[in-house]
Amino acid sequence: MSLKILILNYEYPPIGGGGGVISKHIAEGLCGLGYETTVITTWIKGELELENELGWPTVVRLKSKRENNYRSNPIEMLSWISAAKKYLSIFLLTNTIDLCFANFALPGGEVALYVKRRFNIPYVLISHGHDIPWVRPLDHLIVYHAITYNRIKKICLNSEINFMQSNLMKSNIDKFLGPEYHNKNVVISNGVDVEKFKPKMKSENQTFNIVFVGRLVTQKDPAILLKAVRQLAMRTLKYELNIYGDGPLRKELQTMCVNYGISDCVKFHGKIEEDEMPEVYENASLLVAPSRSEGMSISILEALATGLYVLTTPVSGNNELIVDGENGELLEIGNDKVFAERIYNFYHSKFKMSFEVDQKVLSDLRMHRNWVSMIDQYDRQIRRTYSKVVADLQVPT
Numbered sequence: 001m002s003l004k005i006l007i008l009n010y011e012y013p014p015i016g017g018g019g020g021v022i023s024k025h026i027a028e029g030l031c032g033l034g035y036e037t038t039v040i041t042t043w044i045k046g047e048l049e050l051e052n053e054l055g056w057p058t059v060v061r062l063k064s065k066r067e068n069n070y071r072s073n074p075i076e077m078l079s080w081i082s083a084a085k086k087y088l089s090i091f092l093l094t095n096t097i098d099l100c101f102a103n104f105a106l107p108g109g110e111v112a113l114y115v116k117r118r119f120n121i122p123y124v125l126i127s128h129g130h131d132i133p134w135v136r137p138l139d140h141l142i143v144y145h146a147i148t149y150n151r152i153k154k155i156c157l158n159s160e161i162n163f164m165q166s167n168l169m170k171s172n173i174d175k176f177l178g179p180e181y182h183n184k185n186v187v188i189s190n191g192v193d194v195e196k197f198k199p200k201m202k203s204e205n206q207t208f209n210i211v212f213v214g215r216l217v218t219q220k221d222p223a224i225l226l227k228a229v230r231q232l233a234m235r236t237l238k239y240e241l242n243i244y245g246d247g248p249l250r251k252e253l254q255t256m257c258v259n260y261g262i263s264d265c266v267k268f269h270g271k272i273e274e275d276e277m278p279e280v281y282e283n284a285s286l287l288v289a290p291s292r293s294e295g296m297s298i299s300i301l302e303a304l305a306t307g308l309y310v311l312t313t314p315v316s317g318n319n320e321l322i323v324d325g326e327n328g329e330l331l332e333i334g335n336d337k338v339f340a341e342r343i344y345n346f347y348h349s350k351f352k353m354s355f356e357v358d359q360k361v362l363s364d365l366r367m368h369r370n371w372v373s374m375i376d377q378y379d380r381q382i383r384r385t386y387s388k389v390v391a392d393l394q395v396p397t
Contacts, residue, residue: 003386004036004096006088006121008111009103010080012041012059013274015069017215018298019128021274022190023103026126027057029375030382038097040084040111042066062087070215070247070271074144077107084111092119099123099386102159104131106148109155116158122389124382125156126163129295129316130219132156132173153177160385161186163378165296166317188378189317191371192301196275199307199362200282202354208239208347211284213277213299214291216247224290226253227336228343230260237347241266244280281306285351288343291315292333304328305366307357309350311342321369326361 007027011020023039031037043049043061051059065079066072084107092115100123102112112123129135133145133152145152156162156177162185164170174182210229214220222243229241243253243266250268257263272280281287287303289312296317303310304321310328312318322328331338349355367373 002034002036003098003382005030005038005099005101005382006097006115007037007039007057007101007103008084008108009039010042010064010072010077010084010107011103012039012061014047015042015044015066016072017070018190018295019103021298022126022128025191025193025371026101026375026378029371030378031055031057033375033379038095040087042080044069060087068248070245071217081107081110085114088115089118092121097121099160099382099389101126101382102155104128105152105155106131109159110151113155113158122160122385123158124161124163124385125159127165127169127173127295129165129169130293132169132176134176135169135172135293135316157181159184160389161381163188163381165190166320168316168319169295186381188374188381189320189369190296190298190301191369191374192298192305192366194305194366194370197278197281197302197305199305199366202356207285208237208351209283209285210239210241210343211280211287212241212243212245212289213280213287213303214245214289214297216243216245216249216253218249219291219293220245220247221290221292221334222249222253223256224334224336224339225288226256226260226262226266228288228290228339229265230262231337231340232343233260233262233265235344237344239265239347242269242280242284243267244269244272244277246271277302278306281308284308286311286343286346288339289313290331290333290339294318296321301369304362305369307362309346309355309357311339311346321365323361327357327365 009023013020013024027037027039037057039057039059043063049061062083064083065076100112100115102108102123102125109125115121133149164187170185170187173185257266281303287308287310294315313333314330
C-alpha cells in the first residue's frame with residue numbers, strides 16, 4: 001500500500017537547523033519505502049520553488065516572509081502559515097493526500113489542523129523540543145507559550161500521534177495534555193546516517209582540536225565554551241577551537257575572543273555543507289555542546305557515531321545517548337568552570353593517552369540510533385495509524 005504523505009515544515013534544508021534536517025531524513029526515508037512524499041516549506045533566494053525528481057520527495061517552497069536561513073520569528077511563522085493554507089486550499093482540491101506529517105506544533109501543526117478540518121485529512125505531529133509548553137529552560141519562551149498555550153493544546157489533541165524525540169519530551173507533553181492522552185505521545189529518537197558518519201580512524205595528529213557544531217544562538221550557549229577555553233589558555237594548554245555554524249551571536253562571540261585574547265586559537269567557519277561534516281569529526285579531538293535546551297541533538301548523534309567523545313549538558317535526549325566516561329560526560333548547564341575543568345581533564349587523561357571509545361558502546365549507538373531503524377519505526381506507526389483512521393471511518397454511526 002503506497003501512502004501519499006504531506007510533510008509540513010517551514011524549515012527544510014538549506015533553511016533552519018536540526019528540525020529541517022530531520023524532516024529531510026524522514027521525507028527521503030519514507031520515499032525510499034514507497035511513500036509518495038510532498039514537502040511544503042519556505043522559499044528563499046537561490047532555491048527552486050518546485051523540486052520534483054523521480055524517486056525523491058517533491059518539495060514545494062512557498063514565498064513568505066523569511067529574513068535569515070538560521071532563525072525565524074512569530075511574524076515569519078504566521079506568514080508561512082497563511083501562504084501554506086492558501087496554497088493547500090487549491091492543491092488539495094485536485095491532489096489526494098492520505099496523511100499530513102506536521103513539524104512543530106506551530107507553525108506546522110496549525111496548517112495540519114486547518115487541512116484536517118477542511119479536507120478531513122488526518123495528521124501526526126512531530127515536536128522538535130521547544131514547541132510544546134513548558135519546555136525548560138523557560139526564560140526565552142514563557143511569554144510565547146503563555147500566548148499560544150490553548151492553540152498548541154488543541155493542535156496536539158487533534159493529532160493522531162504526537163512524536164517526541166526523547167523520554168523527557170514525552171514526559172513533558174504527557175503533563176501538558178493530561179494522563180488520559182499519554183498513549184498518543186510516542187517516542188522515536190533522531191537518527192544518524194551511519195554510512196556517512198563512520199567510526200574515526202586512529203589518528204597520529206597531536207593537535208588538540210575542540211569543535212563546536214550548531215547555530216550561534218542563546219539556546220546552544222557557545223559563549224560558555226569561549227569562557228571555558230579562555231581558562232585553558234590561562235593554564236597554558238595548547239588547543240584549537242573550530243566553530244561550525246552561524247547565527248546572530250557570531251559578532252558578539254568574535255568580540256569575546258578578541259577581549260579574551262584567544263582569537264589566534266579560535267576559528268569561525270560559518271555554516272558548512274552536511275557532506276563536509278564527516279571530515280570535521282574525523283579531524284576533531286573533542287566535541288563540546290553546552291546547550292541550554294534541545295530536542296535530540298543531530299550534531300551530538302553524528303559525533304558519537306564516529307566515536308568522538310562529547311562534553312555536553314543533561315538536556316533532552318543527551319542522557320539517552322551519553323554513557324558517562326565512556327563516550328562523553330554530562331555537565332552542569334551554564335557552568336564555564338566545570339566545562340574548563342573537564343576539557344582539561346580530558347586532554348590529560350584521554351587525549352594524551354590516545355583514548356578510544358569502547359567498541360561495544362559505539363556499536364550499540366550505531367545499531368540503535370541509525371536513520372534506517374528510525375524510519376522503520378515511523379513507517380510502522382504511520383501505517384498503523386492510517387489503518388485505524390480508515391477502520392473508524394467504516395464503522396456505521
